Amino acid sequence: MKRRLTIPSPNRRGFLAGMAGLFGTASLGGCDKIANSAWGTRTLKAGEDANLYVQRLLLTPSSLAREFAETDISKWFKPNGTIDPEDTPYKALAAKNFSTYTLRVDGLVENSLDLSLDELRTLPARTQITRHDCVEGWSAIGKWTGVPLAELLKKASLKPQARYIVFHCADTMEYAPADAADAQGDGDAPAGKPIRYYESIDLTDAFHPQTILAYDMNGHPLPISNGAPLRLRVERQLGYKQAKYIMRIEVTDSLGHVGQGNGGYWEDNGYEWYAGI
Amino acid sequence: MFRHPLVIRVAHWINVVCLAVLLMSGLQIFNAHPALYWGSQSTFDTPALAITDDQTDSGASRGIMQIGGHTFDTTGWLGLSTYQGETLSRAFPAWITLPANQNLAQGRRWHFLFAWAFVINGLIYLLYGIGSGQLRRRIIPDGDQIRHFGASIREHILLRFPKGEEARRYNVLQKLTYLVVVLVLLPMMLLTGLGMSPGVNAAFPVILDVLGGRQSARTLHFITVNLLVLFVIVHVLLVIVSGLWNNMRSMVTGWYAIEGETRRDGEIVR
Numbered sequence: 203m204k205r206r207l208t209i210p211s212p213n214r215r216g217f218l219a220g221m222a223g224l225f226g227t228a229s230l231g232g233c234d235k236i237a238n239s240a241w242g243t244r245t246l247k248a249g250e251d252a253n254l255y256v257q258r259l260l261l262t263p264s265s266l267a268r269e270f271a272e273t274d275i276s277k278w279f280k281p282n283g284t285i286d287p288e289d290t291p292y293k294a295l296a297a298k299n300f301s302t303y304t305l306r307v308d309g310l311v312e313n314s315l316d317l318s319l320d321e322l323r324t325l326p327a328r329t330q331i332t333r334h335d336c337v338e339g340w341s342a343i344g345k346w347t348g349v350p351l352a353e354l355l356k357k358a359s360l361k362p363q364a365r366y367i368v369f370h371c372a373d374t375m376e377y378a379p380a381d382a383a384d385a386q387g388d389g390d391a392p393a394g395k396p397i398r399y400y401e402s403i404d405l406t407d408a409f410h411p412q413t414i415l416a417y418d419m420n421g422h423p424l425p426i427s428n429g430a431p432l433r434l435r436v437e438r439q440l441g442y443k444q445a446k447y448i449m450r451i452e453v454t455d456s457l458g459h460v461g462q463g464n465g466g467y468w469e470d471n472g473y474e475w476y477a478g479i
Numbered sequence: 480m481f482r483h484p485l486v487i488r489v490a491h492w493i494n495v496v497c498l499a500v501l502l503m504s505g506l507q508i509f510n511a512h513p514a515l516y517w518g519s520q521s522t523f524d525t526p527a528l529a530i531t532d533d534q535t536d537s538g539a540s541r542g543i544m545q546i547g548g549h550t551f552d553t554t555g556w557l558g559l560s561t562y563q564g565e566t567l568s569r570a571f572p573a574w575i576t577l578p579a580n581q582n583l584a585q586g587r588r589w590h591f592l593f594a595w596a597f598v599i600n601g602l603i604y605l606l607y608g609i610g611s612g613q614l615r616r617r618i619i620p621d622g623d624q625i626r627h628f629g630a631s632i633r634e635h636i637l638l639r640f641p642k643g644e645e646a647r648r649y650n651v652l653q654k655l656t657y658l659v660v661v662l663v664l665l666p667m668m669l670l671t672g673l674g675m676s677p678g679v680n681a682a683f684p685v686i687l688d689v690l691g692g693r694q695s696a697r698t699l700h701f702i703t704v705n706l707l708v709l710f711v712i713v714h715v716l717l718v719i720v721s722g723l724w725n726n727m728r729s730m731v732t733g734w735y736a737i738e739g740e741t742r743r744d745g746e747i748v749r
Contacts, residue, residue, distance in 0.1 A: 233500075234578045237585050249591030253678075260682040267681045276520055333519055333693065335677050337583065339512035340521035341693050438681045472584030478678025479591065 254476040258406070261478075267412055267437035270331040275420060276342040279334070281427035284399065287373035287447055295372075300431040305415075309368070309453035311358035319417060319431050325349040325357075328414050336441040337473065344428075346435050348416035352409045354451070360405075363455040366465070367408045369434055371399035372447035375467055401445040402457055402465040402475075403436055412437040415448065440477035442468045480647060482735035487613065490604040491730055497597040498707070500589055501668075503577035505704065506570075507586030513570030515701055519692035527698060530570035532558040540566075598669060605661075617649060618658040624651035640721045646737050656710065664707050671700035 236242035287293070295303050300319050307315040329347040351367070380394035407413055413436050417424055424430040429446025436443050443466075457465040457475075465475045483491075514526040529545045530553070542558025544551045555561070560572035562579065573579040577589050608614030624631065631651045634641075641650055649657070673679045674686045674696030690696040718726045729735035 233589070237578060237589070246585075246588035246592050249588060249593075249595055252595050253591060257676075257678040257682070261678060265681040267677060268684055268687070270519070274519065278523070280521075280523065333677075335675075335693060336512070337587075339508070339697060340514075340516075340523070341519065343520050438678050440677060468584075472582070472588075474584075474587065479676035 250474040250476060253474070253479050257476070257478045261438065263406070263410060265438070267332050270333065270343050272331065272345070274343050275331060275345055279342045279344045279419065279428060280336075280340065281425075282336060282338075282441065284373035284375070284446065285427040287426075289372055289374050289396070289398070292372040292447065296426060296430070303431050305432060305448065306450040307354055307358045307453075308450070310361040310364040310455060311355075311453050312361065313358050315354065315358050317354075322349055322415070322417060322432070326353055328411070329418075330412055330414070330435070330437070332412070332435065332437045334441055334444065337468075337477065345418075345420045346414060346416040347418035347421075348414035348432075348435065350411065351413045351415055351434075352411070354415070355408060355453070358453070360453055364405065364453045366402050366404055366454045366457055368402045368452040368454055368457070368460050368465075369400060369445040369448050370450040370452060371401075371445050372449050373399050375399055397461075397467070399445060399447065399467050400461055401434070401443055401467070402454075402460060403434075403439075403443065407436050407438070410436070410438070438478055442466070442473065443477050480735055480737055481733050482729045483733045484607075484611070484613065485733065486607045487604065488730055488733060490600055490607075493596065493600045494604075497593045497600060498711075500577060500593040501597060502704065502708070503575060504586045504589035504593070505700075507576040507578065507581075508583060508590060509701070510570045510576060510581065511583040511586075515698040516694040517691070517698060518694055519687075521694055528701075530557045532568045540568075594669075594672065601665060601669075614661075618654050618661060620651045620654045621648070624654070627651070638720055642738050646735075656713075660707070660710055664703055664710070667703045668700065668707070671696045671703060675700065 237246060303319050304316045305318075305322065307317070326349065327347055328350050329345065331343065331345045333341050333343050335341050355367070374396040376397050378394040378397055403413070413434070415432050416429075416435050417432055419425065419428055424433060429444075429448075432448045433446040434444050434448060454460070457463060461467065462470040464470045466473075469475045513531065514521070514523075514529040516522055517527050526545070527547065530542070531545070532540055532542045535541055540554075540559055541552055542554040542556065542560065544553045544557050553559075556572065557570060559566065559568055561567070562569075562573035567573060569576075569581070576586070578585050605614070608617075628651055635650065635652050640646070670686060671690060673683075674690045675693060680687055680693065687693060687696060690699060725736050
């Protein structure tokens with residue numbers, strides 16, 4: 203039986219090339235190689251750049267994260283990351299119920315500040331019931347009371363070069379490999395210098411009305427597991443941006459000198475600096 | 480006949496790559512917290528779905544999937560699986576996640592980059608499809624097709640594929656399936672994905688009003704991708720049984736061979 207076709211004979215070369223390309227990309231074994239190469243990392247980062255750029259276009263300073271009702275508050279607000287800092291200096295503060303704690307604000311400011319917890323509590327406060335979204339995928343709702351970061355920054359008065367707000371925290375995440383210079387550094391370190399949590403945001407988020415330094419959670423002083431005595435709430439980003447155990451706020455013009463230069467502990471471990479998605 | 484214009488062919492294969500990367504990196508992201516919930520927040524004690532591993536009474540490890548109150552043993556596939564000779568406690572097995580090892584940060588990078596490619600590709604496809612009339616011609620059933628809906632289903636079940644003139648257009652089931660995939664499931668993936676972004680939530684709170692909360696958005700993202708995987712399986716199977724070579728050629732070169740109907744005496748009617 204003869205078949206009559208209504209088409210010219212197939213373009214075999216084009217077809218085979220297409221199939222080869224398809225299977226080439228579909229065999230994703232090579233993906234790890236791509237992801238771990240310098241150009242691959244840069245290329246993969248393009249998605250993050252697009253996220254930041256587009257979200258900055260969409261979000262105005264007045265775009266607020268949703269605020270919930272008292273009845274929505276999670277029965278258990280899952281503490282994550284560090285939940286009980288092992289650091290001796292922190293333990294000493296906790297033993298005295300943080301009565302000797304001071305928050306330092308310095309860097310590119312006209313007036314450096316040292317504020318006790320009581321002093322922070324006398325500043326204007328904001329209370330908000332918001333949803334906390336962990337990068338892992340879960341969400342919890344909590345009520346936060348604290349001083350708007352904008353209040354502190356106005357008090358300290360930023361210098362014109364100021365671009366970023368860096369948070370230095372009390373909790374050690376890991377110890378840098380020991381070397382001769384650091385070996386007798388901090389007394390509590392078993393190996394090298396302790397790498398304590400650090401995070402950063404830019405001025406757009408720093409001056410957002412919902413960006414606060416919270417000292418209360420659900421109407422009570424912040425528990426240690428959730429970041430006592432002071433943690434950041436930057437509500438339009440994911441959980442790892444919400445730095446806990448804040449000891450010092452540094453105003454800078456770049457993130458180059460912070461950790462390995464990506465702006466935060468998790469950022470130096472491959473996570474996006476802009477965590478709005 | 481010339482079936483697939485260049486834009487549609489290119490968009491199709493770009494979409495194949497995007498969806499493969501998005502699926503595999505998405506499973507990597509899911510593995511970071513392999514449980515689903517409904518509403519705004521995570522009710523950790525009562526997940527709608529959870530994939531984990533535990534020990535049986537005899538002390539052996541097993542992978543389990545819990546849906547509602549039911550537990551299924553999924554050892555080897557979900558919860559507990561083997562990769563390169565190693566038994567891993569992993570919700571989705573390493574061989575299907577991108578990257579293979581547990582690396583949420585890198586999984587997210589793959590996911591977002593290819594999400595952008597998927598969105599741009601999808602927009603080009605839709606703009607071209609609407610502008611050229613291809614979309615309406617391809618995926619909106621014609622009046623006579625709707626009238627013969629029952630007969631179409633019967634022919635489809637018997638794997639009798641249209642020949643001659645009738646093969647110049649998709650049959651009614653094909654059209655409806657592509658309609659749902661292109662205009663419902665794929666946009667739903669984007670919408671539920673955006674619904675998980677705290678930034679987008681602040682810009683467009685209405686998205687979560689519609690989806691029922693962020694954890695609902697995550698669950699719907701998961702359900703929708705399951706429907707898409709189901710579609711791809713059926714799609715590929717039907718491509719194979721209805722003429723693999725002809726179908727592949729048409730999606731690569733654009734040309735699709737129409738088989739004439741064969742009369743009893745062997746003559747071909749065109």
